[in-house]
Amino acid sequence: MAIVLGPNQYGKAQNHLVRVYRDTERHQIRDLTVSSALRGDFSAAHTVGDQKDVLPTDTQKNTVFSFAKEKGVGAIEDFALTLADHFIAQTPVADGARVEVSETPWQRIQVDGRGHDHSFVQAGDGVRHTVVNVDGSGADRRAHVVSGFSGVTVLKSTGSEFHGFLKDRYTTLQETDERILATSLVARWRYDAPYVESGEVDWDKSYDAVKSLMLQRFAEIHSKALQQSLYGMGEAVLEQHPEVAEVRFSAPNKHHFLVDLSPFGGENPNEVFYAADRPFGLIEATVQRDDASDPGSAWLAVPGFC
Amino acid sequence: MAIVLGPNQYGKAQNHLVRVYRDTERHQIRDLTVSSALRGDFSAAHTVGDQKDVLPTDTQKNTVFSFAKEKGVGAIEDFALTLADHFIAQTPVADGARVEVSETPWQRIQVDGRGHDHSFVQAGDGVRHTVVNVDGSGADRRAHVVSGFSGVTVLKSTGSEFHGFLKDRYTTLQETDERILATSLVARWRYDAPYVESGEVDWDKSYDAVKSLMLQRFAEIHSKALQQSLYGMGEAVLEQHPEVAEVRFSAPNKHHFLVDLSPFGGENPNEVFYAADRPFGLIEATVQRDDASDPGSAWLAVPGFC
Amino acid sequence: MAIVLGPNQYGKAQNHLVRVYRDTERHQIRDLTVSSALRGDFSAAHTVGDQKDVLPTDTQKNTVFSFAKEKGVGAIEDFALTLADHFIAQTPVADGARVEVSETPWQRIQVDGRGHDHSFVQAGDGVRHTVVNVDGSGADRRAHVVSGFSGVTVLKSTGSEFHGFLKDRYTTLQETDERILATSLVARWRYDAPYVESGEVDWDKSYDAVKSLMLQRFAEIHSKALQQSLYGMGEAVLEQHPEVAEVRFSAPNKHHFLVDLSPFGGENPNEVFYAADRPFGLIEATVQRDDASDPGSAWLAVPGFC
């Protein structure tokens, strides 16, 4: 028996970068948090402490900030791909790189009915994410892009049922055809390999459209379970977005319990609810094409989805 | 020397209540977190463990949920005042009550350009708060209302300077006439006593107008310091809102440091910034009328402002 | 009516400082988070943006780190007092200063039954705090020291009752003579003015003794309510520590609900509990000497206790 180094990666996490575009008086800003990591045969650093193959995490940080000027910051997917390819090229023993970018959305402050030129307020309707994994370089290069959002909290005050479920001796839950359905949605979708390679995806446009469509379907679907709502949301995305190979959801069922007002002589026709914190149902589901490209390392270290 | 009980209060904190109005198919929801507390001579409970004067915190919780049906939930200030008066009336030794309500805003999900009837998404642009303190009842009753918001993060990408400051041997900061100004704003304002007593304030309307005005002034003011921006924001509120007696701000100066790209051969004309977490400047200021009503217990236990 | 500047303060919050003492091979470390703030007539900065009276928060930060070397870091109360006096002296219009220091405790890692010379692990049994408020300087100087801890979570699995309480139409709580009592305790105590002025308090020793005594009394007291436990803990401190003028507690009642196992044919003789998050009871109480020194600004901006 020998003891050996197994899977590993290292990098600089959570570089908080704000890029201002001031080409005209009407400024634009992009607010990113960038994490990079390299993987490969870094055995020497682990077993004997030899750093000759290790591009320091401090250098990775410098590169992130310098690229924000040199290459510019457009869609976060492009920025992440550029960084990943660069880090692989700079680090001979690296056989893969992972770059995660989260973007906090900002809106212009309204003054007299018009968005201000250089004053902004955080929008707060969720954070946009991408995790890019690149394996190899040159002819062998394979790039994976998984994008999505977190922190989008939605609620339906009617149009949600839950009944007909499996029962055993520990089941006390009552069946219902009228409840509140709420979740703080995390969604991630993998872009299909040919679309990633073609470089033709308009990432910003695709993100906005997929997010809007998911919210719309959540609203429209009469829900027999959170699972059904999620599936319908993912199905709509796959039907309308050929660039998306699969969609994954992680959705806490934020329980809203009807308060029993009968001790106080009151009725409660689905009007007063206690919103509980823990425990919560947690539904995780994937909706995919049966002919989708192989995911490879696409989901490697995607928080909450591996 | 004797050992005695000093100031005290007790209650139930963070009742998370969602109230659905379903009178028509177009539902409305209000999402509140309610904390109540009673103060007075509760010596027996403390010194000998006798609970005869203590209305249990569990009862306070029940009352919050039951009142959401019995009295309804309109503006959070009205709901808090109703609860405070009730708790004082129910608890003979209580000479005061504090009720804090925070409201999470929701928007309708857009479907085909129109807000959906019963599907909502959290807006995320800050949380609305009120802290109501009522002393006594009947002719001696005195009610205080302090309202405001937290979690409103704003940024100006230009129009901000900082120079001409006091220097000593520990000063290394460079003066600048061009920087990013950003803060995660917490604001609270106290309603003037006659307006509270008259019952004539339209709380929802006042809240929306004050918040919008603060954001507008933040955008418009060319800032020589965060202090100056805050003062100007408070001043505008007092000029346009006679119902407001004073405004208080707690504003972390979220530093955005210009990244030095010269080691990499680059320039950085105010385009690439590192957004730091800690330490941060913290500016706290009050703007008030010199003839405002006496605050009394208004600011008692207002988080961050006492 | 005129609009004027009211109470205000500004400073640098949360300087995270680690001081290593390496005079011998057996190192010592102190891990502090320091926040400073100045108050006084800073009207010019607010109303016209003139910074001539403003010692920048960046300078305050530099001073904190430089004093860690120049003056050394002993007890956090001494470090805070030294900084507060310095800032008042450096800033002519300042009439007061507030310095808050939190200390994260570390223990030596055990190797072969002995604490290692230079390797440490965080202890995790609460954070030590002090808030120092100094008004004026020279003959008029008045210094206030409020120390304490947060994050000390304690639980009694028996020896706790709750009954005999006031009831109204919203009361459904059952009386009990057997329950779990648990809280995540925050305690702060004010040192008596003559002791602060004499400079004779051994802050580290006093802190350790007061904290231990509070835990011991929590354990020993057969509790008829959390209020009674807190009062007894404070009373013991005042009896044994003449240097302490008053003790304040903020204690969330972390409810542990007995789970009803009867639907599954089981009994539950106080063995299986559900630990709830929200809502929670919140008990706040002061135990004081009736002849204690005047608190003055001692409790100004002490988080959770004003």
Added chain:
Amino acid sequence: MAIVLGPNQYGKAQNHLVRVYRDTERHQIRDLTVSSALRGDFSAAHTVGDQKDVLPTDTQKNTVFSFAKEKGVGAIEDFALTLADHFIAQTPVADGARVEVSETPWQRIQVDGRGHDHSFVQAGDGVRHTVVNVDGSGADRRAHVVSGFSGVTVLKSTGSEFHGFLKDRYTTLQETDERILATSLVARWRYDAPYVESGEVDWDKSYDAVKSLMLQRFAEIHSKALQQSLYGMGEAVLEQHPEVAEVRFSAPNKHHFLVDLSPFGGENPNEVFYAADRPFGLIEATVQRDDASDPGSAWLAVPGFC
């Protein structure tokens, strides 16, 4: 092309359970947070909203609390395995179950030099975790146990170097042979399949020994990089614990930057440090036996390690 359901699981997350053993006057407590999830062919629930195969998450919650009485709570690994097997047996379409248990450690409060019978204080030196994944039942059953801890923050004030690293045009980091090394360690180790199946592992004893050994090795190793420290820690565990097949670490490099005191006329011989929050280096590494059992689904949804 068809759209189909892919990998999925559902369950009840974060049941906070406190189990009191009161067989004698000297009580014992175990404080667990339990999350369960089932995976399998739950297509009907997703595609048409038919719940006939779905054991509700509410039933899973009830089972967790009831089993705490029926089966008792010993080592968290045993409790998790028992629950996982039960859920698979109760749910015909489930082909696998995942049960995660986190345990918060408590110590007895010291009174007169002795631990109290029924009063406890949270220890705070990290949280113990296990994630159990069971596939199938009967002859085909395969059980995986991954245990570990989080929140163990360690620091070496000397005995750490970092030099000889790869450089490129973005490298500005200075080499050093003297720095602070600190991390908030997350460690997970997989138990070897034969040991899991034999039922012979003393989980509590193994956990305590592995954790102590890791801390000891962190202290003893003169570090040329965090990677080397981690590898040495894992190697020692594998050498001394045949029951462990592999060890994985996720270790943020908590940077402590030496403060430049030269502007203030001071020297800083590794005494005063600024402890930064973000960005941070993040080192993730696996140390494994080259003949270890196949991990299968062992690392499925282990937070931070997949």
